Amino acid sequence: xxxxxxxxxxxxxxxxxxxxxxxxxxxxxxxxxxxxxxxxxxxxxxxxxxxxxxxxxxxxxxxxxxxxxxxxxxxxxxxxxxxxxxxxxxxxxxxxxxxxxxxxxxxxxxxxxxxxxxxxxxxxxxxxxxxxxxxxxxxxxxxxxxxxxxxxxxxxxxxxxxxxxxxxxxxxxxxxxxxxxxxxxxxxxxxxxxxxxxxxxxxxxxxxxxxxxxxxxxxx
Amino acid sequence: xxxxxxxxxxxxxxxxxxxxxxxxxxxxxxxxxxxxxxxxxxxxxxxxxxxxxxxxxxxxxxxxxxxxxxxxxxxxxxxxxxxxxxxxxxxxxxxxxxxxxxxxxxxxxxxxxxxxxxxxxxxxxxxxxxxxxxxxxxxxxxxxxxxxxxxxxxxxxxxxxxxxxxxxxxxxxxxxxxxxxxxxxxxxxxxxxxxxxxxxxxxxxxxxxxxxxxxxxxxxxxxxxxxxxxxxxxxxxxxxxxxxxxxxxxxxxxxxxxxxxxxxxxxxxxxxxxxxxxxxxxxxxxxxxxxxxxxxxxxxxxxxxxxxxxxxxxxxxxxxxxxxxxxxxxxxxxxxxxxxxxxxxxxxxxxxxxxxxxxxxxxxxxxxxxxxxxxxxxxxxxxxxxxxxxxxxxxxxxxxxxxxxxxxxxxxxxxxxxxxxxxxxxxxxxxxxxxxxxxxxxxxxxxxxxxxxxxxxxxxxxxxxxxxxxxxxxxxxxxxxxxxxxxxxxxxxxxxxxxxxxxxxxxxxxxxxxxxxxxxxxxxxxxxxxxxxxxx
Numbered sequence: 024x025x026x027x028x029x030x031x032x033x034x035x036x037x038x039x040x041x042x043x044x045x046x047x048x049x050x051x052x053x054x055x056x057x058x059x060x061x062x063x064x065x066x067x068x069x070x071x072x073x074x075x076x077x078x079x080x081x082x083x084x085x086x087x088x089x090x091x092x093x094x095x096x097x098x099x100x101x102x103x104x105x106x107x108x109x110x111x112x113x114x115x116x117x118x119x120x121x122x123x124x125x126x127x128x129x130x131x132x133x134x135x136x137x138x139x140x141x142x143x144x145x146x147x148x149x150x151x152x153x154x155x156x157x158x159x160x161x162x163x164x165x166x167x168x169x170x171x172x173x174x175x176x177x178x179x180x181x182x183x184x185x186x187x188x189x190x191x192x193x194x195x196x197x198x199x200x201x202x203x204x205x206x207x208x209x210x211x212x213x214x215x216x217x218x219x220x221x222x223x224x225x226x227x228x229x230x231x232x233x234x235x236x237x238x239x240x241x242x243x
Numbered sequence: 244x245x246x247x248x249x250x251x252x253x254x255x256x257x258x259x260x261x262x263x264x265x266x267x268x269x270x271x272x273x274x275x276x277x278x279x280x281x282x283x284x285x286x287x288x289x290x291x292x293x294x295x296x297x298x299x300x301x302x303x304x305x306x307x308x309x310x311x312x313x314x315x316x317x318x319x320x321x322x323x324x325x326x327x328x329x330x331x332x333x334x335x336x337x338x339x340x341x342x343x344x345x346x347x348x349x350x351x352x353x354x355x356x357x358x359x360x361x362x363x364x365x366x367x368x369x370x371x372x373x374x375x376x377x378x379x380x381x382x383x384x385x386x387x388x389x390x391x392x393x394x395x396x397x398x399x400x401x402x403x404x405x406x407x408x409x410x411x412x413x414x415x416x417x418x419x420x421x422x423x424x425x426x427x428x429x430x431x432x433x434x435x436x437x438x439x440x441x442x443x444x445x446x447x448x449x450x451x452x453x454x455x456x457x458x459x460x461x462x463x464x465x466x467x468x469x470x471x472x473x474x475x476x477x478x479x480x481x482x483x484x485x486x487x488x489x490x491x492x493x494x495x496x497x498x499x500x501x502x503x504x505x506x507x508x509x510x511x512x513x514x515x516x517x518x519x520x521x522x523x524x525x526x527x528x529x530x531x532x533x534x535x536x537x538x539x540x541x542x543x544x545x546x547x548x549x550x551x552x553x554x555x556x557x558x559x560x561x562x563x564x565x566x567x568x569x570x571x572x573x574x575x576x577x578x579x580x581x582x583x584x585x586x587x588x589x590x591x592x593x594x595x596x597x598x599x600x601x602x603x604x605x606x607x608x609x610x611x612x613x614x615x616x617x618x619x620x621x622x623x624x625x626x627x628x629x630x631x632x633x634x635x636x637x638x639x640x641x642x643x644x645x646x647x648x649x650x651x652x653x654x655x656x657x658x659x660x661x662x663x664x665x666x667x668x669x670x671x672x673x674x675x676x677x678x679x680x681x682x683x684x685x686x687x688x689x690x691x692x693x694x695x696x697x698x699x700x701x702x703x704x705x706x707x708x709x710x711x712x713x714x715x716x717x718x719x720x721x722x723x724x725x726x727x728x729x730x731x732x733x734x735x736x737x738x739x740x741x742x743x744x745x746x747x748x749x750x751x752x753x754x755x756x757x758x759x760x761x762x763x764x765x766x767x768x769x770x771x772x773x774x775x776x777x778x779x
Contacts, residue, residue, distance in 0.1 A: 109342030110456045125453035131377035135343040135453055158342050 080169075090197035091151045092168040094142055096185040097161055097207035104186065105161035105207050108137040112153030112162055120146035121153065140185065144170055144178045151198050160207040163199035165191050186210045247313040262304035262315055263291055273317055274326055274355050276333075276442045277394035278305035281512040283403045288333070288394050290355070292325045293317045301325050323359065330360035336372040338389045346444030348457040352392070374420060380410070381429030383449050383517055384437055388420050391445035397421065397437040404514065405600070407431045421445065433600060435520045439503050439513065450521060451501040455481070463713040464505055464766050466700055468565055468608040468693035469519035469649040471593040472601050473702030474511035475767065476502045478523070478694055478713040497714030499523045499694060507767050510706065516602050522648035526692050529646075529676035533718025537671075537686035539726055542641070543733040545669050545685075549639045555579050557638040561628060561663075562618060564589055564607030565645035566723050567698025567710065569745040571609075571616050572753070573727035573738060578641070584613040585624030586656045594703045594777055603703055606647040608693075608710070611775060612701035615755045625659050632666035639669035642684070643723055646676065648693060673723060689720035696722035697742045699764065705775030707759060708768030 067073050077084065086092075097105045108125035126138035153162050167190035172178055187210040196209060244255050249262075249271055256265040261284065266273050276288035286306035293304045296314035301322065304315075316322065334352065341347045374388035397410045398421065409429045413422045423429060429437070438448045461482035467474040480499045502523055504515040546558045559581040562571045566584075575582045593605035613619065622628055631637040642660065646652055661680045664670045672684040675692040695716040701707050716722070724745060728738040739745065743761040750756040755773045763769050 107343050108453065110459075111342060114456065114458065127377070127453060131375075134340075134377055 086166040086194070086197070088197070089200075090164070090166040090168075091149045092165045092194065092197050093144065093170070093190065094147075094153070094180070094185055095163050095165050095191055095196060095209055096140065096182060097163060098186065098210045100208065102210070104136060104182065105159050106137050106140060107133065107135045107159060107161070108140075109135070109158065111156040111158060115152045115156040117150060117152065118146045118148045120144075137182065140182050142180050142185065144180055145175065154198055155200065157201070160199065160201045160205040163207070164197045166194040166197040167191060245309055245311040245313070247309050247311075247315060249315045250318055256309055258309075260309055262293060262295075262302070262307050262309055262313075265309055266304065266315075266317070271317060273304050274359060275305060276351060276392060277396060279396050279399075279440055279513075280506075281404070281514070282396060282399040282440065285395050285399060288392065289329045290326060292322060292329070294319050294322055326355075326359045327362070330355055331362050331365075333392045334360070334364065335366055336389070337392075338371060339368065340387075340390060340444065344387075344390065344444040345447040345452055345457075346390075346441075350444060351442035379428075379449065380423050380446070381434050383435050384429050385447050385449055385452060386421060387445050387447070388422075390443050391421050392443055393419060393421065394442060395421075396440040396442070397446055400437050400440055401429070401431070404436070405431045405433050409434075410437065432516050432518065432598065432602070433514060435517045436504060436514050439515075448501065450524075455500050460500060463711045464709075465502075465694065465711040465713060466608065466702075466708045466768075467502070467515060467519040467522065467648075468700070468710065469516070469522040469606060470597075470603045471605045471608060471610050471703040472511065472603050473608055473700055473706065473708055473768075474515050474519060474601060475505040475507040475708065476515055476519075477505045478502050478711070480713045499526075499714055505766075509770075510702065510708075510768070511601055514601060516600070518602070518649045523694060525646065525648045526675070526694070529678065531717045531720070532674060532677050532687065532689040533720065535686070535688040535719060537688070539688070539729045540733060542671050542686055542688075543730050546639055546641075546730075547734070549669060553638050556581055556636065558640065559583070559622065559628060559637055560641045561625060561643065562613060563643045563645040564605075564610045564613050565648070565693060566609065566613075566643055567696065567742065568609065568612040568616065568701060568707070568749060568756075569698045569742045570643075570723035570727060571613055571618060572749045573724055573731060573745065574641070574643070575616060575618065576736070577727055577730045577734065580617075580620070581622065582618050583620065583622035583624055583628060584610075584618045586659075587625075587653055590614065590619055605703075606649045608702070609700040611703055611705055612699070612707075615701060615705070615753055615771070616749075625656065625663065629659055629663040629666060632663055638667065639671075640667055641671045641673065643690065644672060644674040644678070644681070645690070645692060646678075673726060675720070688726065689716070689718055690726070691716035691720050691722040695720070696724070698722070698724065699742075699746060699761075701771065702768075703775075704777050705755065705771040705773075706768045707756065707764055707771055709761065709764055709766070 099105050108123050110123055113121040113123050120143040122141040123137050124139045125135050128134050128136045151164060154164055169190060170178065191209060245258055246253055246255055247265065249266060254265060254269055263273050263275060263278055273291045273293065275291045277285045278291060284306050286303045289303065291304040292301040294316040295302045295307065334356065337352065347353065376387050376389060378386045380386045393412065395412060398412060401407050401410045409423050409427055409431065410421060412419050414420055435448060438446050459481060460479040462477045462479050465476055465478050467476050478499055479501045480497045502515065502520055504511065504513045506513045549557050558578060560574045560578040562574050562582055562584040564584050589605045589607055589610045593603065593610040595604045597604050628637060628640065657680050664684050670684045671686045671688065672681045673688040673690040674681055675690050681687060693710065694713045697712050698710055699707050700710050724742060725740060728740055731738050747760055750759050755771045757772045759769060759772065
């Protein structure tokens with residue numbers, strides 16, 4: 024079994040068939056033994072239901088925890104979007120498929136949130152750079168990869184679709200390397216029946232802020 | 244003229260200057276936050292410390308006047324150490340806001356941190372000082388006290404430049420913070436400049452805030468088209484379509500996001516007025532005219548027929564004082580001198596000040612240029628043209644109309660234009676937007692607006708400055724000088740399309756611009772060969 028060069032781009036080992044048959048104790052009886060295996064599999068498949076095949080797409084195999092599928096926008100504990108519209112993902116994106124419009128968040132501690140966050144899934148190359156770049160773990164990837172739609176417009180995912188869609192519930196999250204740094208929740212319809220941005224607090228008057236700051240300083 | 248040595252090199256410098264000013268002139272970089280050439284010296288940030296021979300301590304370069312035989316070193320280990328400690332001190336309570344901070348990408352803290360500091364914070368993140376965030380100082384400016392480094396540039400701007408004193412430092416020591424008095428918001432007409440001078444993200448513009456991150460922008464040096472002062476600015480516009488192929492959002496032709504002041508000591512120092520700063524929004528006020536209702540060739544045929552029948556003076560052009568010198572020069576050539584530009588009282592007003600700082604009453608950028616070209620002649624403006632048209636002495640006219648970038652066009656001007664169009668046999672309107680009054684014109688042609696064409700404007704004092712193309716004109720719109728070049732080509736004169744070459748032709752014929760070209764005008768403009776006397 025020494026590799027020889029013979030017209031192939033790579034080295035291909037030459038298999039000596041008779042030597043291999045001797046090593047594997049192959050004889051006429053082996054053929055019948057193979058039939059026995061086939062028959063045994065036939066009966067176990069038929070009566071025990073132990074089949075190696077699955078009914079795709081109704082059934083799917085489990086994907087890796089690090090599978091890079093369609094994106095998810097994560098939420099805070101109060102159900103509001105975690106994204107602060109910093110454009111890091113749009114900046115790093117090699118396919119330039121992320122479009123963000125930022126707005127002024129009424130809560131000055133948060134300051135910024137995305138008024139629109141669109142990902143053109145037809146343009147996306149699923150490299151996961153956006154997830155790596157995100158400082159808030161606001162964008163992660165799911166294990167979902169089904170993209171069949173009727174119009175091209177449907178492949179542009181807005182905030183609602185990125186935050187919650189049946190595929191996320193079915194497949195669960197995928198690539199999220201920064202989980203240890205920032206724990207983010209995935210929107211859950213059962214526990215959160217609130218609007219996307221409920222952490223909005225009432226417009227605070229600057230005077231009130233000043234007062235609270237003075238009080239805080241006094242207590243120090 | 245004292246002689247001083249900086250980093251071993253000897254320089255002659257003017258008496259009374261400080262070290263940092265000399266260093267700036269000769270191109271030696273000294274880090275600074277509080278020093279700004281146009282707002283007075285404070286010496287509070289301690290970033291510009293330099294080593295001066297025979298001085299026991301490091302000296303602030305911004306506040307140390309130069310002296311004969313002074314030996315300055317800016318690159319010793321002692322200086323680097325001082326800058327590093329100053330940076331650590333300034334960043335001690337600085338929040339990690341960079342992802343949401345509008346200044347990020349053009350922040351001096353980021354730049355100097357990367358260049359001089361690079362330390363880890365000794366203060367845990369949760370224990371940093373919390374202060375007021377996103378507080379509106381006025382209609383145009385938002386304050387974030389956490390990000391402020393108390394360089395007091397904004398305070399000195401309102402104290403020394405506008406002299407309105409709205410922004411002050413309140414409290415003392417560690418508690419000091421920038422703020423305004425409760426009943427006096429920052430409402431002066433130059434308030435946007437405090438955003439420009441702020442080296443960090445403490446003051447951000449409400450207009451530009453969160454629109455786009457600055458690293459997506461490209462700056463094009465240009466001139467403000469808001470009034471006859473001609474302040475130098477930089478137009479920041481999109482450098483690449485954001486969001487790639489998402490339909491309807493990609494700003495492929497470019498979109499202007501903001502304008503910032505560009506330093507020109509002879510015109511505007513570093514400042515812009517708020518009206519001029521926001522004047523690029525005027526172009527979004529009406530829907531743009533994208534397609535014309537005729538062709539330049541057809542227009543030329545009609546004009547030729549009218550000229551043959553009624554003589555040269557039956558056809559005239561009405562330029563706009565927002566058109567470039569090049570366009571108006573070609574217009575004058577095609578219409579054989581029968582060109583005027585006056586819509587109202589531009590000529591009386593263009594040198595008159597609106598206030599003590601920059602603004603002037605004439606809201607057109609190129610009134611002086613039109614006058615230098617001799618367009619303020621016997622046609623006596625729009626009114627004169629209308630009267631001649633009503634007497635049937637004027638049969639056909641090309642009306643080039645550019646809306647005022649600041650304020651509204653006077654209703655009587657619009658009325659007068661409507662009457663002119665009604666009285667004319669054949670009227671061509673080249674304009675930028677879909678105006679109702681222009682709908683009745685025989686031919687409507689889309690024209691490139693300010694910021695969409697290259698050319699020169701001459702300001703109130705006769706300074707010729709370049710206005711640049713930052714974005715592409717929408718649809719089929721063309722700069723006026725191209726339309727005029729096409730008309731001239733049809734009448735048998737070949738004119739090059741480059742504004743620079745047209746200006747060379749112009750400088751040969753117009754005595755005021757003799758010997759000038761785009762190279763000598765450059766980024767900062769050049770005074771005309773025959774200076775204009777500024778009387779008011």
